Amino acid sequence: MTGAPTLSRMTQPPASAASAASTRERIIASARGMTVRVGWSAVSMGRLAADSGLSRQTVYNEFGSKSGLAEALVLTELALFLDVVEAAFRAEPGDLVAGVRGAVFGVLDLAERDELLRAVVSASHGANSDLLPLLTTRADTLLAVARDVLLRCLAAYDVPFDDAHLEMAVDVVVRTTLSHVMQPSSSPATTADDLAWVAARVLRP
Amino acid sequence: MTGAPTLSRMTQPPASAASAASTRERIIASARGMTVRVGWSAVSMGRLAADSGLSRQTVYNEFGSKSGLAEALVLTELALFLDVVEAAFRAEPGDLVAGVRGAVFGVLDLAERDELLRAVVSASHGANSDLLPLLTTRADTLLAVARDVLLRCLAAYDVPFDDAHLEMAVDVVVRTTLSHVMQPSSSPATTADDLAWVAARVLRP
DNA sequence: TCTGTACAAAACCTATCCTTCTGTAAACCC
DNA sequence: GGGTTTACAGAAGGATAGGTTTTGTACAGA
Numbered sequence A, B: 001m002t003g004a005p006t007l008s009r010m011t012q013p014p015a016s017a018a019s020a021a022s023t024r025e026r027i028i029a030s031a032r033g034m035t036v037r038v039g040w041s042a043v044s045m046g047r048l049a050a051d052s053g054l055s056r057q058t059v060y061n062e063f064g065s066k067s068g069l070a071e072a073l074v075l076t077e078l079a080l081f082l083d084v085v086e087a088a089f090r091a092e093p094g095d096l097v098a099g100v101r102g103a104v105f106g107v108l109d110l111a112e113r114d115e116l117l118r119a120v121v122s123a124s125h126g127a128n129s130d131l132l133p134l135l136t137t138r139a140d141t142l143l144a145v146a147r148d149v150l151l152r153c154l155a156a157y158d159v160p161f162d163d164a165h166l167e168m169a170v171d172v173v174v175r176t177t178l179s180h181v182m183q184p185s186s187s188p189a190t191t192a193d194d195l196a197w198v199a200a201r202v203l204r205p
Numbered sequence C: 001t002c003t004g005t006a007c008a009a010a011a012c013c014t015a016t017c018c019t020t021c022t023g024t025a026a027a028c029c030c
Numbered sequence D: 001g002g003g004t005t006t007a008c009a010g011a012a013g014g015a016t017a018g019g020t021t022t023t024g025t026a027c028a029g030a
Helices: A007-011 A016-037 A044-051 A056-063 A066-090 A098-112 A116-126 A132-137 A139-154 A163-182 A188-203 B006-009 B018-038 B045-052 B056-063 B065-091 B096-113 B114-127 B133-137 B138-152 B163-182 B188-201
Strands: none
Touching: A016 A056, A016 A066, A016 A116, A044 A066, A044 B188, A056 A066, A066 A098, A066 A132, A066 A139, A066 B138, A098 A116, A098 A139, A098 A163, A098 A188, A116 A163, A132 A139, A132 B056, A132 B188, A139 A163, A163 A188, A163 B163, A163 B188, A188 B163, A188 B188, B006 B188, B018 B045, B018 B056, B018 B065, B045 B056, B045 B065, B045 B188, B056 B065, B065 B096, B065 B114, B065 B133, B096 B114, B096 B138, B096 B163, B096 B188, B114 B133, B114 B163, B133 B138, B138 B163, B163 B188
């Protein structure tokens, strides 16, 4: 609650009072739980409204359409991860390498535990795609958002090279981490250590 | 033809004379072209046999099943990329960073031009999945094979750290490059330059 | 601001039939 | 050995027609 602007702003409609945000959050929470339980394709606006204790019309007023709801759901989940990243860097104000380790670990650890992400990714390995299309077709957006957040976090540190090189280093970290989210090869802690080691080598003066 | 063993061995049946390999290659070439033209799901063993000028039974004798054919097709295509990687490093015997740049550029450049890969990846953005399941469910295998080949290429160079660290550096390069194959953010040349710069920073003594 | 009802168009499920495809087997030909 | 042809059962893939659910919008009311 330090007033730091996160992605949560993107998950809210243009104008809304506190009660509207609460309604919105309630719907998203219901949609999340229902998706984990029965899969995205089995979530209908009617069932969702009943589950949230609201009318179907309210759900439509809030999200416009089912894909609007999907987008909000994805963005809300993404915000969880970005908050973890920001917290990790805030916890290591003087040590960029430690911040990288913490952020990477936080993301991979959350990815392992996150029910929604697990449902989507494991569904991709098995049978139905469900929400996966929304992740793969919007992968460029996800990459861009993650890059921007990381760049903002890194503005607080001194790096021994210019912004252009910083951006590509960030690109490498983001893509490698995301690759491990989809296709892990070892434990979050090990992967975080590895990426921190690479970061340390790159950052050496 | 220097006798360097590549992945091509994996794409051949246990025992076969020259003519058998030719038959196999003919079938794979037909399957490749047909997949590019009409999509993997529209490739049937019957049409494939007719297109190759062979009998349907021969196709079954050679690959066992349609998924056996798919695996051979993917491995053959993968071998193209790995050959590019090996050639790039062979062209820069004394300069590891230049080798990295060449290999990354070669892979991304080929990925842009490769009809089969384009068909599979662009299909993933659009409607049908087709061959994509075979790529995503086997992504761990692809990663492992790519890592192994890269490690073998790098054995010819002196790196200023031990094997464990080399393996994770390779992991980072492979995952980042593959990420750019699926989701490019700039030109192959630019991305190759960027990754080479990171490699240079990491390799600094 | 949220609810309830009503409504058209689209999407989805079910059952049926027909066609195609897969995978295996055997007989046959260099 | 390498290849072809024919034959076959079972799985899988349209196409068709029906009935049901769902989507998205509209509007009157608490």
